[in-house]
Amino acid sequence: MATKERKILVAVDESEESTYALSWCLKNVVTENSKDTLVLLYVKPPHTVYSALDGTGYLFSQEILATMDKYRKDVAETVIQKAKMLCKDLQDVKVETRVEIGDPRDVICDVGEKMCVDMMVVGSHGYGLIKRAFLGSVSNHCAQNSKCPVLIVKKPKNTAANSPRT
Amino acid sequence: MATKERKILVAVDESEESTYALSWCLKNVVTENSKDTLVLLYVKPPHTVYSALDGTGYLFSQEILATMDKYRKDVAETVIQKAKMLCKDLQDVKVETRVEIGDPRDVICDVGEKMCVDMMVVGSHGYGLIKRAFLGSVSNHCAQNSKCPVLIVKKPKNTAANSPRT
Numbered sequence: 515m516a517t518k519e520r521k522i523l524v525a526v527d528e529s530e531e532s533t534y535a536l537s538w539c540l541k542n543v544v545t546e547n548s549k550d551t552l553v554l555l556y557v558k559p560p561h562t563v564y565s566a567l568d569g570t571g572y573l574f575s576q577e578i579l580a581t582m583d584k585y586r587k588d589v590a591e592t593v594i595q596k597a598k599m600l601c602k603d604l605q606d607v608k609v610e611t612r613v614e615i616g617d618p619r620d621v622i623c624d625v626g627e628k629m630c631v632d633m634m635v636v637g638s639h640g641y642g643l644i645k646r647a648f649l650g651s652v653s654n655h656c657a658q659n660s661k662c663p664v665l666i667v668k669k670p671k672n673t674a675a676n677s678p679r680t
Numbered sequence: 681m682a683t684k685e686r687k688i689l690v691a692v693d694e695s696e697e698s699t700y701a702l703s704w705c706l707k708n709v710v711t712e713n714s715k716d717t718l719v720l721l722y723v724k725p726p727h728t729v730y731s732a733l734d735g736t737g738y739l740f741s742q743e744i745l746a747t748m749d750k751y752r753k754d755v756a757e758t759v760i761q762k763a764k765m766l767c768k769d770l771q772d773v774k775v776e777t778r779v780e781i782g783d784p785r786d787v788i789c790d791v792g793e794k795m796c797v798d799m800m801v802v803g804s805h806g807y808g809l810i811k812r813a814f815l816g817s818v819s820n821h822c823a824q825n826s827k828c829p830v831l832i833v834k835k836p837k838n839t840a841a842n843s844p845r846t
Contacts, residue, residue, distance in 0.1 A: 661834065
C-alpha cells in the first residue's frame, strides 16, 4: 500500500499535455496524508535550438538574442508558477521546483537519477510538433533510459487540460 | 489526491520483471483504504508462436501439441496464482484475474481499452530475450498505443523480484 515517503519527479512544460499529466498525477498518484515530495522540473531548451544564425546566415543582433533569452526566462517562470498553482491544495506533500537547461530527454533522466526519485511522470507528446521534430519523443526516451519507473500520461482527445478523467 | 475508485490493469507473466512491477505497484500506486480494482492480466502467446512445424518441417505429433498446450495452461495458472498471492494482503481492493490469448502487445492495450481502465502497469522487458525477439518490446508498444496512462516499471539490477526499492 502506498504509505511510504516517495520522491516523484514531474516534468512540466508549457503544453496542455504536461498540465494534464500533472493534474492526473495529483489525482491518481500522490497519496493523501503521505509525506511525498513532488519535484516539478522544467527544462529550458538549449540556446542552440534557436541558433545564433537566422535563416539567411546573418547573426542575430544582441538585442534579438536578449529578447529571446527574456522570453525563455518568462516561459520558464510561467510554467513553474502554473504547475505550483495546480499543487496549491496539497497538504502534507512537499513541492520543490527546478529549472534546468538542456535537452529535456537527457536532463529529465539525469535529474531523476541524481535525485534518486522513486518515479517520474511525463506527459505523452508534451513538447509540441515543432520541438518534437528537434527533440524526438521525450516520453519514449525517458521510458527507455530512466532507471526508475516512468508513468506516461496521455491526454485524451477533447479533454480540458485541467480535468483528468478520474 | 488519490481517493477515487480506480481500475488498474497490471500485465503479469512468468518473468521476474513482471513480479517486480506488480510488487512495486502494490507498494506505490494502490492506495490504502481505496476502492481500487486491480485487474491481473496474463496473455498466453498464440499457438503459432510455437508453430505447428518443427525445425525440419515435420508436423509436431498430436501428443507433443497436447503437451505444449498443457504446459501453456500450467504456466498461465502458475502466473495468476503467484500474482494473486502477492495481492493477498490487500484489504479493500478488489482483485480480478484474466487470461487471454494473443500477442501481448495488442491484447494488453485492447483489454485496457475495453475495460476502461484508468491506468495500466507493465514491467519493462517483461517478456524475456527470446520472446522479445518475436514480440518486440511490450512496454514500448503499450506506452505508444494505449489510450490510458501507462506506468512502466523497470526492475533495478541486482534486486530481488519481490523487493521493490520503496
